[in-house]
Amino acid sequence: MRLGRQDPVTPGAGHGGVLVAGWAGVAALAWGCAAAANGTPATYADVKAKVFVSCVFSTCHKGASPAGGLGLDGDARAQLVDKAAAGEPTRKRVVAGDPAASYLMDKLTQAKPAVGDPMPPGGALEAERIEMVRSWIAAGAKAD
Secondary structure, three states, X not given: OOOOOOOOOOOOOOOOHHHHHHHHHHHHHHHHHHHHHOOOOOOHHHHHHHHHHHHXXXXXXXXXXXXXXXXXXXXXXXXXXXXXXXXXXXXXOEOOOOHHHOHHHHHHXXXXXXXXXXXXXXXXXXXXXXXXXXXXXXXXXXXX
């Protein structure tokens, strides 16, 4: 599921719970972005609920064989912080306190990352969600 891609105004369009989840996600994203904008770093819970949720719903990073060996449908933090990147094993997926050294930030922000394709496939994340990830990493990538 990608926020902003559903049609929230067409009644009977078969959205079911997606409409509710879409609006709940928009409200949660707005709250999390406001926190990041006012200088309060995002928490892991913010990042998981407002950024990683689209990675899980798209099926790229869930199930028995998630992309890059990174499943975001469970305890993703344990697979991210200080763990070698599958595509570039000499780099860490997330370097706590250092977004610039974190492979994840390259994948989210570079049009042509050193290895593989940018994430997410099909288009970049909104700047607010990228900032949320960056602020969480900069604040130490804590578990909350």
